[in-house]
Amino acid sequence: MFDYGQKVMEHFANPRNVGEIENPDGVGTVGNPVCGDLMSFYIKVEDGRLADVKFKTFGCGAAIAVSSMVSEMAKGKTLKDAMMITNKMVAQELGGLPENKLHCSNLGADALHKAIENYQANSGQGTAKCCCPYCDGCISPQESLCRTCGKTFVFCENCHQPYLEGSKQCPHCGVK
Ligand code: FES
Numbered sequence: 582m583f584d585y586g587q588k589v590m591e592h593f594a595n596p597r598n599v600g601e602i603e604n605p606d607g608v609g610t611v612g613n614p615v616c617g618d619l620m621s622f623y624i625k626v627e628d629g630r631l632a633d634v635k636f637k638t639f640g641c642g643a644a645i646a647v648s649s650m651v652s653e654m655a656k657g658k659t660l661k662d663a664m665m666i667t668n669k670m671v672a673q674e675l676g677g678l679p680e681n682k683l684h685c686s687n688l689g690a691d692a693l694h695k696a697i698e699n700y701q702a703n704s705g706q707g708t709a710k711c712c713c714p715y716c717d718g719c720i721s722p723q724e725s726l727c728r729t730c731g732k733t734f735v736f737c738e739n740c741h742q743p744y745l746e747g748s749k750q751c752p753h754c755g756v757k
Contacts, residue, residue, distance in 0.1 A: 586675065586676040589643065589675050589678065592650055592675065593642040593643075593645050596645050596646070596648065597652055599635065599636065599637070599649075600635045600636075602633055602635050605696075606626045606703070607623075607626070607696040607698070607700030607701075608621060608623055609694065609695025609696030609698065612688075613644070613684060613687065614748075616640070618640030618644055618685075620638045620640060620647075620648055620688040620689065621636060621638075622636050622652075622695070624700060626700055629660055630660070631658055634655045635652065636651070636652055640685065641685055643685035643686065644688055644689075646675055647672070647678075648689055650689070651666065651689040651690060651692075651693050654671065660701070664697055666690045666693065668689055671689045671690055672686040733745075737751040
């Protein structure tokens, strides 16, 4: 049994903002390269702020608690501030996660950022920025190196997300 803190257990037992938004302004889905679980975020944007944030997570208790916390942290924030939420901040806000569950927290902020980027791309404000699926770093599609963790990537031809060079399958969309 994992040693989850009280806050993690509380968000796992009563996750906030679960579900899908009808006609969302942006959607972001991220797959966990370690376990293959999936997290999707749906956003509604009004006056440059996240008016609504919902999620659907196919993953473990830690991933559900992380999604719930991300949705709470992001709601009402400007897009710029929401883009500054990192996976590390989410884990901290939850009072920490067991070491071997930290990979689960790597989905949260990334999925939210992807939803925001999707909104920006749809509304013609593309930022051409992606998040490293292995750490908190941001990488640009012009580069194939994460300057934060030093991993090198290729970009999936199907979903255009980065994945580790040499991997046989894109962890985001599953295309081989
Ligand atoms: Fe897959 Fe936690 S074990 S997200």
